[in-house]
Amino acid sequence: MSVILDITSCGIEFQTPKGSFRALRDVNLKIKKGEYISLIGHSGCGKSTVLNIVAGLLQATEGGVVLNGKEVNEPGPERAVVFQNHSLLPWLTAYQNVELAVKTVFQGKKSKAEMKEWIEHNLHLVHMDHAMHKRPDEISGGMKQRVGIARALAMEPDVLLMDEPFGALDALTRAHLQDSLMEIQKELNNTVIMITHDVDEAVLLSDRIVMMTNGPAATIGEILDIELERPRNRLELADDPRYNHYRSQVLQFLYEKQKKVEHIADARKAKGDAKTKVA
Amino acid sequence: MNIALANISWIEPMVKIAKGDDVAHNIQVIIKAIGVPLAGILVFLMIWHAAASNIETSLGNFPGPSDVYEQAKGLIAEHYEERDKADAFYQRQEERNAARLAQDPNYEAKIRPYTGKPTYFDQIGTSLITVLSGFVLASLIAIPLGILTGLSPTLNAAFNPVIQIFKPVSPLAWLPLVTMVVSALYVSDDPTVPKSFINSMITVMLCSLWPTLINTSVGVASISPDLQNVSKVLRLSFMTHVIKIVLPSSIPMIFTGLRLSLSIAWMVLIAAEMLAQNPGLGKFVWDEFQNGSSDSLGRIMVAVLTIGFIGFLLDRVMLSIQKAVSWDKKADIR
Numbered sequence: 001m002s003v004i005l006d007i008t009s010c011g012i013e014f015q016t017p018k019g020s021f022r023a024l025r026d027v028n029l030k031i032k033k034g035e036y037i038s039l040i041g042h043s044g045c046g047k048s049t050v051l052n053i054v055a056g057l058l059q060a061t062e063g064g065v066v067l068n069g070k071e072v073n074e075p076g077p078e079r080a081v082v083f084q085n086h087s088l089l090p091w092l093t094a095y096q097n098v099e100l101a102v103k104t105v106f107q108g109k110k111s112k113a114e115m116k117e118w119i120e121h122n123l124h125l126v127h128m129d130h131a132m133h134k135r136p137d138e139i140s141g142g143m144k145q146r147v148g149i150a151r152a153l154a155m156e157p158d159v160l161l162m163d164e165p166f167g168a169l170d171a172l173t174r175a176h177l178q179d180s181l182m183e184i185q186k187e188l189n190n191t192v193i194m195i196t197h198d199v200d201e202a203v204l205l206s207d208r209i210v211m212m213t214n215g216p217a218a219t220i221g222e223i224l225d226i227e228l229e230r231p232r233n234r235l236e237l238a239d240d241p242r243y244n245h246y247r248s249q250v251l252q253f254l255y256e257k258q259k260k261v262e263h264i265a266d267a268r269k270a271k272g273d274a275k276t277k278v279a
Numbered sequence: 280m281n282i283a284l285a286n287i288s289w290i291e292p293m294v295k296i297a298k299g300d301d302v303a304h305n306i307q308v309i310i311k312a313i314g315v316p317l318a319g320i321l322v323f324l325m326i327w328h329a330a331a332s333n334i335e336t337s338l339g340n341f342p343g344p345s346d347v348y349e350q351a352k353g354l355i356a357e358h359y360e361e362r363d364k365a366d367a368f369y370q371r372q373e374e375r376n377a378a379r380l381a382q383d384p385n386y387e388a389k390i391r392p393y394t395g396k397p398t399y400f401d402q403i404g405t406s407l408i409t410v411l412s413g414f415v416l417a418s419l420i421a422i423p424l425g426i427l428t429g430l431s432p433t434l435n436a437a438f439n440p441v442i443q444i445f446k447p448v449s450p451l452a453w454l455p456l457v458t459m460v461v462s463a464l465y466v467s468d469d470p471t472v473p474k475s476f477i478n479s480m481i482t483v484m485l486c487s488l489w490p491t492l493i494n495t496s497v498g499v500a501s502i503s504p505d506l507q508n509v510s511k512v513l514r515l516s517f518m519t520h521v522i523k524i525v526l527p528s529s530i531p532m533i534f535t536g537l538r539l540s541l542s543i544a545w546m547v548l549i550a551a552e553m554l555a556q557n558p559g560l561g562k563f564v565w566d567e568f569q570n571g572s573s574d575s576l577g578r579i580m581v582a583v584l585t586i587g588f589i590g591f592l593l594d595r596v597m598l599s600i601q602k603a604v605s606w607d608k609k610a611d612i613r
């Protein structure tokens with residue numbers, strides 16, 4: 001299959017009050033159409049930064065991103081983002097949130113009736129039909145994240161970008177959403193880049209796991225191909241030696257090769273910084 | 280309620296049998312909601328009464344609550360008298376016109392307006408119209424400007440010094456300037472709106488602009504960056520961005536500003552009307568002061584209470600509007 005997204009020797013240096021800070025250097029990644037990529041790495045290494053560069057929300061200082069033969073230099077709906085904290089407009093219902101996206105993306109391309117059908121179809125995909133006229137504060141965290149995914153899917157993006165989409169959810173809800181996502185993926189075969197902290201999630205969902213070295217000046221350390229046939233079933237895989245082999249390889253990378261040396265307090269601080277600055 | 284009662288063991292069965300729980304509870308609630316404030320008012324009236332009888336002015340004793348009550352009744356009676364006179368005036372005209380018409384079928388009937396002096400209620404009406412015009416005008420300027428300065432740090436930096444300097448200026452300082460400018464620019468032989476009205480309105484506008492402007496600007500500038508990213512990814516147009524994202528998320532701050540603005544507008548209005556001689560409550564107070572009759576202080580006191588009460592009502596009205604348009608129904612708006 002053809003390469004749809006090409007990240008070439010991408011690097012970024014942030015200008016901070018304390019001088020410049022090099023977050024990324026020489027990131028190279030080619031992603032094929034329909035591939036599901038996970039980005040994994042320690043907190044603060046620069047995963048969100050990579051994703052935001054692809055999204056166009058941040059500008060790389062060197063290198064660049066080419067999508068479908070065109071250079072990326074601003075955000076756009078063909079690179080839909082699912083944000084970690086859902087980012088739904090709290091004053092709109094689930095339906096209206098998706099509607100805002102559909103109306104802007106398909107203005108003049110779909111009729112009113114087609115839009116309505118398309119919005120409902122996408123909410124149905126994420127199993128949100130029953131609560132589509134509720135507002136974000138009336139639904140659970142998992143449901144909000146589902147709506148966020150529906151909104152992104154409804155844009156029919158070339159690449160779907162997800163920044164820790166299930167990070168804020170409990171384990172059970174997360175498992176449900178992962179299963180939903182695999183179902184959807186089977187049907188739509190989207191190109192996906194997903195950031196995660198969860199090794200099981202990465203192995204279960206991905207075609208390739210991209211493991212990043214620790215910052216500053218982080219880059220891609222290793223790439224692991226996951227050759228498990230789909231559909232994948234979490235229960236069956238639990239006893240599968242290949243699954244456990246992949247899992248341990250990721251764990252080895254994270255906890256031996258890229259062992260965090262800084263103290264927990266520093267890590268927390270870095271994470272806090274990252275949250276406020278990236279946003 | 281049930282949780283609170285559960286601690287008192289002997290009440291629970293009673294409650295279950297009688298279901299009279301609501302009655303007792305409601306009485307308590309009523310005492311708390313009405314009785315306590317009522318007691319406060321009573322104490323205030325007593326202190327007022329005692330203090331008033333000890334204050335001797337050149338116009339007699341300072342009016343106590345009962346004097347003020349009498350004056351209020353007097354003002355209401357005057358209002359009805361004046362209305363009756365007006366009715367009689369129009370009726371006489373109509374009769375005269377009818378008689379003329381009977382004699383000469385080609386006669387064109389004319390109705391001259393009644394030009395009696397404005398009653399207390401007319402003056403309240405004038406004040407309300409003036410303050411609302413000034414306030415609406417101020418909001419029409421402040422909200423869009425606040426959105427622009429909130430969206431653009433550059434614009435904000437440019438406007439901020441101006442805002443900070445004009446914000447604390449008293450209406451008394453503006454009024455002479457406004458009067459001169461209005462006299463120069465607003466020339467018409469038969470003005471549909473009197474100059475005194477324009478002067479008061481513009482002064483109110485100039486003084487009540489700032490809280491809305493500043494709060495809108497702060498509200499817009501503090502929109503969650505995540506929502507801004509959503510807007511960027513969707514490539515929303517400027518207007519869609521403002522309507523769909525900026526306005527809803529800064530509604531609470533805009534209303535905080537509007538409510539401050541309206542209370543300032545109302546305060547400023549009274550002073551502006553005194554000086555501009557706009558026939559509203561401010562002019563009423565001024566005229567009574569100039570009048571210096573034995574009733575004057577009582578009548579001014581009626582005006583003071585009216586002004587306070589209307590100010591309170593205006594804020595309540597804004598509060599209900601805020602509740603109606605706020606998307607966050609759970610927010611504690613007060």
Ligand SMILES: Nc1ncnc2c1ncn2[C@@H]1O[C@H](COP(=O)(O)OP(=O)(O)OP(=O)(O)O)[C@@H](O)[C@H]1O
Binds near residue numbers: 275
């Ligand atoms: N706008 C910015 N200005 C300055 N430094 C930044 C900015 N954005 C990110 N950084 C820094 O770049 C590094 C990478 O941040 P990033 O948010 O990409 O990490 P991350 O891998 O997503 O972390 P986490 O897993 O905690 O989300 C961090 O050290 C962060 O402090």
Ligand SMILES: [Mg+2]
Binds near residue numbers: 047048049163274
């Ligand atoms: Mg991150």
